[in-house]
Amino acid sequence: MAKTGIFHHVGTFLLFAAAILLLITTISAPVITDIGILKVTLTNQSDLRNSSINFGTFGYCTLDVAPASSDQDYCSGKHIGYNPALIMAEADGTAFGSMSGDSTKALTRVMVLHPVGCGLAFIAFLFALGAGVFGALLASLVSALAFIITVVVMAVDFTIFGIIKNKVNKDGTGSRAYYSIGMWTTVAAMICLFLATFIVFFTCFSARMHKRRNTHSTKAVDAGYPGGYTTTKRHFWQRRARTNY
Helix, strand or coil: CCCCHHHHHHHHHHHHHHHHHHHHHHCCCCCCCCCCCEEEECCCCCCCCCCEEEECCCCEEEECCCCCCCCCCEECCCCCCCCHHHHHHHHHCCCCCHHHHHHHHHHHHHHHHHHHHHHHHHHHHHHHHCCCHHHHHHHHHHHHHHHHHHHHHHHHHHHHHHHHHHHHHHCCCCCEEEECHHHHHHHHHHHHHHHHHHHHHHHHHHHHHHHHHHHHHHHHHHHCCHHHCCCCCCCHHHHHHHHCC
């Protein structure tokens, strides 16, 4: 990898960055209360509180729960799949149709792909750390798989929380919804995986080309005399003429 070492290191770093970014999305609410994929600021704001809901990968958290004057947070249990439409309907009365509610509830189960993509990105990073063409090839293949999974789960995230966001902002309840940290870390991870896949794949085959070229050069030198020089072959009449002197 000597000829393409810098590019390979860049690809390796991008794989590590993608794994960290997907980890941030994975540990969003309710694991870490302040990290969400979608954040909804509720209407019960006052000098004492600024209540909001953070929707994450495995559940949600309601921050600064009323009516206490001190900060109180409530988080759901950690599980695959939940109903964000029902949560908003109970929190501020936002009305969702049955189709929207059922769709968002079903799609939240797909968010389990966040940790799957994170794990694959980290495995690709470990393969990229390994020396040799074979390690780089495996890294590029696993990175490509992680990229596909990340694209799928990112599309699901935008679908689920796009429905919730549009409904909350247009319903007239006064609550405001916007994409939060977890959404943008997924987008950034997708970009990192896309670039890393091609960079590591390029360095893999570039290293093979350099290795093959060096092998041919070595064989060419070995075919001649020491030092790489060869002597001109004499014809038989030239040899006879030389012996007459």
